[in-house]
Each structure stands twice: as C-alpha cells, then as structure tokens.
Amino acid sequence: MSSGFGTIPKTAPFSEEDVDLLNRVVGPATPVQRAWLSGFLAGVESVTGGAAAAAQPAAPARPAEPLTIIFASESGNSEKLAGDVAKASRKLGFKPAVVDMADLDLATLKTAKRLVVIAATWGEGEPPGRATRVYKELMGEGAPRLDGVEYGVLALGDTAYAEFCAIGKAIDERLAALGAKRVVDRVDCDLDFAEPAGEWIGNALKALAPPDAGRGQGNGQVIAVDFGGKPAGSPNTDVVEAEVTEHVNLNSSRSNKETVHLALSFDGAAPAYNPGDSLDLYPQNDPAYVDDLLKISGLSGDEALRNDLLTARDVTTLSAKTVETYAASTGDQSVKKLIAGAGVRDWIAGRQLIDLLAAFPTTIDAGKLRALTRPLAPRAYSIASARSEVGDEAHLLISAVRYDSHGRARKGVASNYVAERLKKGDRVRVKLKPNKHFALPAPDKDIIMVGPGTGVAPFRAFVQERRATEATGKSWLFFGDRTFTHDFLYQLDWQDALKDGVLTRMDVAFSRDRPEKVYVQHKIWERRRELVEWLDNGALFYVCGDAKSMAKDVHATLTRAYADVKDLTPEAAEQAVATLDREKRYLQDVY
Amino acid sequence: MADDELSRNEHIKDASNFLRGTLAEGLQDEITGAITEDDQQLVKFHGMYLQDDRDLRPERGRKKMEKAFAFMIRVRIPGGVLTPQQWLALDQVARDYGNGTMRLTTRQTVQLHGIIKSNLKSTLKEIDTVLLNTIAACGDVNRNVMCNPNPFQSRAHAAAQDLAKAVSDHLLPQTPAYREIWLDGERVAGGEAEVEEPIYGKTYLPRKFKVVVAVPPSNDVDIFAHDLGFIAILDDKGEVAGWNVTVGGGMGMTHGETDTYPRTADVMGYSSTKDAVAIAEAVVTVQRDWGDRKSRKHARLKYTIEDRGLDAFRSEVERRSGVALAPAKPYTFTSTGDRYGWTQGDDGRGHLTLFIQNGRIHDIPGAAQQTVLRNIAQAHDGDIRITPNQNLIIANVPTEKQWEIEALARAAGMLAPWSGLRRNSMACVALPTCGLALAESERYLPDLMTALDERLAAHGLSADDIVIRMTGCPNGCARPYLAEIGLVGKGPGRYNLYLGAAFDGSRLSKLYAEDLEHDGIVGALDPIFGAYAAERERGERFGDFTIRAGFVAKTGNGADFHANVGRKASHVAAE
C-alpha cells in the first residue's frame, strides 16, 4: 500500500481520535475501497442536501470548485434535474449550490464562476409562475454584467407547444448577452427528457470542470453507490395502480360541461400525498381515434402496433418536429413544400397527427408511424382530498376537454379516457407529484383561495385538512364556473364547510347566469377592501386553475385592488403584489 | 283565539314586520339558491315562489349539489291587459333571467319560471321599468283581479276593466317591503306602524283571496270559482247599470278529505258602480275577521260562508260598508271559453284571440310562437290581453294592420283549426316546477288531447265545443271541477275523472272514476262520446248530457260535491 498518500490530514474537521480511526480504515484501503468510500460520501450528501453541501464534500484534498445550479420550475422536473446535477457534480469535486430561480438574488450571480441553468417553459412560452419575477429582472436593464461566468442551459418543454422551450432559449441568449461564456450548448428537452437531460448533464459538467478536476480521488474513479431507493421520509413517487371507487360527473345533466369526480383507492396505503400535491395519471388513447389513424395509414389489423399506440404512444400531438420527420421518412414533396413555405407553425395549430396523415397520405410502415409519435406522457391532476379525511383514498376532479378544430371533433386524451372510458371498479396507473410550493401554511394563518372550475380541486383538500387539524386561521374561497344551478362543483361540501366554520367565507362567480359575464376577478374586485385587509393581516393568497387568462386577470385585479384600496401608484401596487410573491404569500398552481 | 291554536303561517306573518322577514339577508347568501322556510311563505306576498326542478331531484345528491332551486315569479296584471312594451319587457327578462319561456296563467297573468335567487332583483327591477310588479300576486291577500278581456262590447268592457283596476288598487297591500327589498328603495322610517295596512292589518288575510269581474254573456272568468265576483248588468243601451255581487267560490280540496271541497259562489245581491269598491273592502274585512286562522285548509271565504251562512255574511258586509244591497238582477251566461279569431269592437277596432296551448309561450320546432309574438308586439300599437283560459288577445288593432298581424299569427300555428275539445282545454303547470303536483298536467294534456281528438273524430264530434281541464293535484288551478271533463292528478300517471259540470260554468262536476291511466281515460270517455253523438238532444251540452243520460249524478253545492259519486248504475244497465 503506497506511502502516506491519502491519509487524513490533521487539519481535517474531525477530532484527533476520529482522524486516527479514519486513518486506520482509509490508510490501508485499496483504491477500489477508497473509490467506493468517496462515492458513498458523495451520495450521502446529495441526499441529505444543503446541510451536507455546507460541509466539505467527498475526498478531494484541494478545495472543491463552487458550482451554482439554478432551476426555474413549476411542476418539479427542472428542480429534480437540478438535484441530479448537484449529485453528479460533487462526485467530480464540485461544491454545488442549488437555487430556485424564485429565490435568486440576481446581484450574487456575477460572483458565480460556474453556472448551470435548468429552465422549464410554461403557459404559452412563459416562465414558471414562481420564477417570473426574477426572470423579468434578468431580462431587464437592471441585470448585472456576467463577464467571466461560465455557463450552460438545459431547457425543458413540450414540442406540443408552439413556443417550445422558449424560456430556456431566452435565458441562454440573455446570459451570453450579459457577457457570460457558454461552455456547453443548450439542449431542448421534450416531455421524455430523462435521457437527453442525463446526457447533457454529463457533458455540461465535463465542460465546466476545472482542468485538474477528477485527480486526487481514488485514481479519478468514483463508484456510484446505489442507496437502495429513496432516502427515508420522502414519499413514494413510483407509478402505482389504483382502483376507481367513485366516478361521478358533478355537472348536472343540463350542463354542457362534464367534470368528473374520481375517487381512487390503493392496494394498501395511498402515496403519502399532502394537500396541494398532484397525481400524474397514465392515460390510454381513444380506440376510435387510433383505429382511424391506422386506417388512414393503411395499417389496420396490426394488433401489436395498435396496442402500442393505444397504451404507450402520444398519437395526437402534432409538432413541427413531427412534420419534418414525416417529410424526411416519406419524402413527400407537398409536405416538404409546406415546411419550406415556413407555414408549418400556422398549419399545425389546432391540428393533430391524424390531420397530417390525412392531408398528405402516403404508404407508411409501422416503424415510420411509430417514429412520428413520442411516448404517451401522463397528465397531472390536483388531488382534491386530504388523507386526514379520506384515509387511503385520493380524489381527483377532471374536466373533459372537448373542442372542434379544422372540422374535426377533438377529445383530450386523458380527460376523456377518464370521462368516457374509465368506470367504477377499473384500475388506473398514477404517480404522486409532490408540490411543496403549493402547501398549506401553519394552521393559525389565514388563507385566501381562488379556484374557479377544476382549480377548486386542491382547495377541497385544503379545507378537508384544515377541518382535520382544527386549524384556527380563517379561510376564504373564491369559486366560479358557468352556471350556479348546473355547474356548482362540490356545492354541498362548501355548504358544510361554511356551516362548521372551516370556511370563513365564500364568494362565487357564474359567467352564464345572466347577460353580463361575471368571473372570480370581478368578485375579488367587489370584495377588495376586506381582501386587502386579510392580506395586510398576513393571509396567504392561493390561485389554482386556468393559466391562460384567469391567473393573469386575478393578478392584474389584485394589483388594481391594492392601488385602489391603499391609493397607490400602479408601480407601487405592482411592488406590493411582488412583495407578496417574494414572501411566498402569492402561491399559484396554474395550468 | 289562543295563539298556539293559530296556524304556523299566522305566526310568520305576525313576526314578519309587514312581510320583510329576513328576505334581504337571505338574498346575500350566494352559496344556496334557497331561502329560509319562513321567508318562503313571506316571499309569496311579493309574488314569488321558491321551487326546485323536480326532474333533476334524483341526480342532485349524487352530484354533490343541493336541489335545483329557482323562483317562479307571477306578475300582477289586473284584467290581463298589457302594453306591447310591457310584453316585450317580460319576454326579455324571461330569456335573460328565466327559463326562456313565458307562462300565461288561468288568472290572466304571466308567470316566469327558473329565476335563480341571484337574479331576482335584476328581474324585478327590469319589470319595474315598464311599470309592472309582482306585489300580492300570491300570498294571503287579494290576488290579481280578473276581468273579461275581450273588448268587443267596448263600452261595457271599459267599465268592467275600470272596476277591476279600482278594486285591485284599493286592495293592494301598503307595506313598502317590496320596494325596499327588491328595488333597493329607502327603508321608510316608522315602517312598523300599523297604519301601513289599513285594510289588512299586520297578519293580512287568513288565506288567498280572489276577485273577478264578468261581462255576460261571457263567463270566461269563471265567476263562480272565486271568493268575490262582480257580474256586469247592462242596460238596453249596452252600458253598465250596476253589478250583481257573488261570494264564496273556490276550487281547492284535498283527496280523501270530504270536509274540503270546491264550491260555486252565491249571488249575494246587486250594487251600484259607485258602491262596488266599498262592498269589496267590506267583504275582505269580514273575511279578515271571520275567516279561520287555525286551519289553512278551512280558511277560504267559501268555508266562512258555509259556516256562518250567506245571510249573516251579507248583513255584516252591509253594516261595515253602509251600503244596502239590492236583490240580484237577472243575467245569462252562455260559456266559459274564449272567442277565437277576430271580433270587431263597437269602435271599429279589431281584436284577435289566439290559441296558446296551456298558456306556455315558447319557440317549438315548426312554431316559433315566442318570436312571432315578439314581432307582433313590436309592430303593434294597441294592447295585448291574457284571457282567463290561458290564451292571448291582440287587441285594438286598427283595420289597416289586421291582415299583417293575422298572417304572423297564422304562420306560428296560433290560428290553427283545433278541435272543439282542444280549443276549450286548460292544464295547470304541475311538473316539473310545481311542488304540489302529484301527476303531470301541462306536459301531458297535449298527448291525451291527441288521443281523445282521434276518438271524437270517430264519433263525428271534432267540431263540438266540449270543455276539458286537467290539473296535477286537487288544488284545482285550472278549475277542473267546472269543466265538462275534469282530470285531477292522483299520483304519477293516474287521474280522477270528473263529469257533469255546466258549459256556462254555473255547476260543479262529479267524480266519475278514480285512478285512471292514459288508456283508462280514453277507454272511459270513448263510449260516453259515442252515446253523446247518438243520444244527445238538440243543442244539448256534453256536461248536461252526462247527467241526463245518467253517467253521473248532478252536483249541488258545497259538501254535496262528495255525495253519491262514481258511475251511475242506471246508465250501465241501459247500455
């Protein structure tokens, strides 16, 4: 065993005895054993997170390279990847610091020498809600110069959206414009991001690594240690099966909407969800649609393919990428023209894969058809129940998405899988999607909940939890839908909650009960005095539901409310609301 | 009488502070479509009923929703006369806030259904802008005053309409509660003062009270079905000389409770026009003080008169009014139905009576009646009148406009050549809105009618006027006991069949058969139609025939209604 090399120095943050003890083990250890140890220690930190990160990471004798990892995330994917980066980077001798863009202090950015940004795009090409404020600062004149900063950006997105990975792209360009040096090219990930993201992380860390990185650690090797699943305490986020124990359309038979209340029960314990969390639900495609698709492609009768498309492939989404793949694989001239004419973007709007095959029919084989699809992604649904009240069940509130476009009746895949095909007694696959950024505060805090339509789902969980915990804080719910008589979701539940005081007050807005339309933001405006008073007294403001218009209108209305009630300038009012956001008292879960 | 003996409603009225109750507060609660039970009683005085869509009841609980509550509002329209502007306003609120349809009632008003609580104030404000309101359209007060609406005897009719209006105004509740609660009117100071209701007092009447004015020979208002009536007595110039006064009519009863019964009013005497309003007030105050406030089933004037006797009642009315009634004058009624098509007034203006099946105004495939009536109202500068038979008169149409309006109406099937039976048919609302309905009525009668028309045609009776009326329960909202053929709901799909009432509305019918379902009804009537076609005497009416031919016994008055009911053996033998 080679001389003193690798023995623990007296300077190590250990007591004399510990150093001796450790040396007795590490000293004679074989390179393999040392590699294993360093892997072990690195692993432990990445799991125990911050605390460990503060302490000195594994093995390396020389001080570790600081690495700033920023994530802009709504539903947690970017956040999780940020964690992976930290984990991997430590093994390479970095000292990672993971920062939620929502909490980022831009000024500190210029001091970061090495920077990784993982950003998702939401809405129609917008930043994740929480990240919006800092994102705006970054894009604005106020942003600091970043000369000398080395960086790489990983973008998360969904090719189904026209503004694919818009935010990742924008941040990538902005950092460069601010003088930072891009050392690794951006990768734009689709919903199935695991592989490309993993690859990118490897490359990024290599590119960001200091020249001498890797040396000094058991001959540069690190053995990844499998800790046997998740660290203790974190909930089960595996895909699990559940049985449908209740399936009711909550809209009246006179309503032109269909919103399904779905009760799921699990074999054994329900995933340890908290109010505010969601479930990812794994849908199946509409057999009728798949059969049409196969017919049009002349592939009817291929059972294997049919099964695969039904259960595993996204056969509806049509992206520019798909059109290109189609053009390439079929060599169809008119499709090529379509692309050349740069009209693709407009053409695919409101269209689905089936429209492409119908508009440009060619003979195509199973492989090529499959290549036009991506994996069928699960859909998230806010959990509408609290375990403290329903035990090992979970309730979902799912609105059937139906619309016409380009002369075809369209049906949302997951929502209609649930509304039209899932029946009581059926089994369905789900996966817990924790959302610690949309959780209940301490029981003595007041809460204001704005949840029109299915946006009310998590607030049913909130109310159930607050009943069970006998919370002392006041609670105020704003709900809205089309008509009072036919679309008042969970009306009896709210009446009970008001009776037993769990709900302090409730305001409703129904848009089709009278000639003039009334929405939740109108009610918020009507009640602005009390509302601002609640907020002044420390209430938290939750918004859930439609991102396209509702969330924006509510935000704008709250700002106007501040301006009016406290008689502030528009700017000052903006600031007041921004402060709520900074204090994590303006919380959104919008989609 | 001791308080605890008083009916619940008496306590509610007493505590209501002149019909305010907690209505204003109840409107604030947006999470339920209902109001408190006490307020449900009080809101009737304001012309509204809390109802729920009974079709939806089975699914509501499962869907975690309360009952599908909504209000029915009833407008007060003395004599049923509306301006085209008022018609258009009602049509508009029906579509903006109601279930889209309008419902002409058997008492010449318009009902709107399906108005949710949060829309009540907007609705009443809209209605108020065309000088209409719903005050006292329901409740224990004088209801909408009816009056023969067909102005073809222009001068006599004008006098009748004036009396109807005068009585209506005089008996209107004085409490400002309506204006306060629904129109955001000022709360008037001293709102508690008794003087608010000089005629009614703070507990109003023991029960609903109904007044009508008739112009012979037409008895379209069914004068004998109401608490108080005035029969115009014309002089040889066709002017109104004075009025015969009738009291104590009513329809409502309860299945299986023979101490409840329909009753035809008595003619109490003759009054001059100038004394008529004083007489009306006296009749109301005597009933206010003599009427039964313990049992609501026994509280109508008809029972007061049965209990006290007509003479005692008359002299008390004379004492209070200071008017001595003269002996009644002779009069003749010929029918209770409407005169369809055109009638020309003495003043040369035309009046077009349209058939509206069961008074329901809506656009149905092939007959856009609501739209057409809207167009007519826009083109029309006379007035629009609701008849006591749930029909409509486009009145006072100048000659040059007549063809245009007739063409519009004809296109919407409102002048179709219906059978004599259908032309004389009425059905109450019943399901799905009426909370008391035991069986379908408005939604079922048209189908039954089609089956009966087919039988009548077989017997060659299609053209004969025969009065048929159906109600979903024994309350008698379509006055079924005064119809030659009366069908009264007993349970889902089951009806009691009444026969033998007089065509002119002067005699009640008699129970002929119980619990008949569709086929049973047709099967029971078919042989009687056959016998009528074969055996009737010249001009003999169907109702009179069923008695002469011995199908049913003749009904006298009061409790006799329940005596020797059922198929008469005599005729069965003769068959």
Ligand code: SRM
């Ligand atoms: C709309 C109408 C029937 C129609 O199809 O046109 C009607 C509809 C109702 N009547 Fe009536 N009545 C209507 C004329 C009558 C008549 C006929 C008449 O007055 O010429 C009668 C029989 C005459 C009489 O009063 O005796 C009548 C006797 C009743 C009764 C029994 C009263 C009694 O003392 O026996 C009730 C139940 C009650 O008052 O407790 C009742 C109660 C009702 C209610 C409000 C049910 C309720 O109390 O919850 C019905 C509302 C149904 C709905 O959904 O619209 N309705 N009701 C008529 C409206 C008249 C108006 O515009 O003011």
Ligand SMILES: Cc1cc2nc3c(=O)[nH]c(=O)nc-3n(C[C@H](O)[C@H](O)[C@H](O)COP(=O)(O)OP(=O)(O)OC[C@H]3O[C@@H](n4cnc5c(N)ncnc54)[C@H](O)[C@@H]3O)c2cc1C
């Ligand atoms: C965190 C989170 C929580 C959620 N919670 C809930 C919830 O509690 N309840 C709930 O119902 N949903 C919820 N959703 C939305 C849900 O995940 C699905 O997006 C929704 O059910 C639609 O999925 P689908 O498979 O039925 O439709 P898809 O097959 O995914 O189709 C949806 C797509 O169809 C297109 N489209 C939709 N409407 C139109 C239109 N009118 N015109 C043109 N194109 C249109 C759009 O491209 C849209 O993206 C949540 C989403 C997130 C991210």
Ligand SMILES: Cc1cc2nc3c(=O)[nH]c(=O)nc-3n(C[C@H](O)[C@H](O)[C@H](O)COP(=O)(O)O)c2cc1C
């Ligand atoms: C409501 C909604 C809107 C979205 N809008 C976009 C978009 O405009 N462009 C895009 O590329 N991806 C869009 N996405 C896809 C997300 O960026 C993708 O799901 C990503 O993995 C989410 O990452 P996160 O969990 O870190 O927020 C959207 C997703 C949802 C649910």
Ligand code: SF4
């Ligand atoms: S008769 Fe009975 S069922 Fe018909 S409307 Fe009147 S109360 Fe209702």
